[in-house]
Amino acid sequence: xxxxxxxxxxxxxxxxxxxxxxxxxxxxxxxxxxxxxxxxxxxxxxxxxxxxxxxxxxxxxxxxxxxxxxxxxxxxxxxxxxxxxxxxxxxxxxxxxxxxxxxxxxxxxxxxxxxxxxxxxxxxxxxxxxxxxxxxxxxxxxxxxxxxxxxxxxxxxxxxxxxxxxxxxxxxxxxxxxxxxxxxxxxxxxxxxxxx
Numbered sequence: 001x002x003x004x005x006x007x008x009x010x011x012x013x014x015x016x017x018x019x020x021x022x023x024x025x026x027x028x029x030x031x032x033x034x035x036x037x038x039x040x041x042x043x044x045x046x047x048x049x050x051x052x053x054x055x056x057x058x059x060x061x062x063x064x065x066x067x068x069x070x071x072x073x074x075x076x077x078x079x080x081x082x083x084x085x086x087x088x089x090x091x092x093x094x095x096x097x098x099x100x101x102x103x104x105x106x107x108x109x110x111x112x113x114x115x116x117x118x119x120x121x122x123x124x125x126x127x128x129x130x131x132x133x134x135x136x137x138x139x140x141x142x143x144x145x146x147x148x149x150x151x152x153x154x155x156x157x158x159x160x161x162x163x164x165x166x167x168x169x170x171x172x173x174x175x176x177x178x179x180x181x182x183x184x185x186x187x188x189x190x191x192x193x194x195x196x
Contacts, residue, residue: 038099050086075177
C-alpha cells in the first residue's frame with residue numbers, strides 16, 4: 001500500500017512540475033485596463049475598426065519586410081496568424097483625437113505576446129505595454145525599463161535590437177517581437193490615417 005501511495009505522489013508531483021514549467025501564460029492587462037494606462041485620466045475612447053486591403057495593405061507589408069507577423073527562427077510563429085482587420089483606439093479630449101493605441105499580438109519563443117502601443121496623432125510613440133505573454137524567461141520585456149526605450153520613436157527612427165534598442169538578455173526573440181509590434185503600429189497608423 002505504501003509503494004502505491006509513493007508512486008501516486010511522485011506521479012502527481014511530476015505532473016504538477018511539468019505543468020508549472022510548460023504553462024507560463026500571464027495576463028498583465030485586460031484591454032480596458034491597458035487603454036486606461038496608455039491614455040490620460042478621463043480619456044474618452046473611440047474605436048475605429050479598419051479592414052486593411054489593396055494598396056494600403058501592400059504598403060504596410062512592404063514597409064514591414066513582407067509580412068504582418070514577425071517570423072523568426074525559434075519563435076512560435078505558427079501560433080500567430082496574420083490579421084488584416086485592425087482596431088484603432090483613439091483617445092478623445094474636448095471632441096478632438098489626441099492619441100491612438102493599437103493592440104497587436106506577435107510570436108514569442110514560447111507563444112504569443114500581446115502588446116499595446118500608444119502614439120500621439122502624429123505617430124510618435126508615447127507608451128508601450130505588454131498585455132499578456134507565454135514566455136518562460138520573457139518577463140523582463142514587460143518592464144518599463146525595457147519598454148520606455150520606444151518612447152519618442154516614430155517611422156523615422158531606426159529601432160533595431162542590439163543597436164538603438166537594448167534587448168533583454170535571454171529574451172532576444174521577445175525583444176525583437178516587441179520592436180516589430182511597435183514598428184507595425186506606427187506603420188499601420190501612418191498608412192491608414194496620415195497618408196490620406
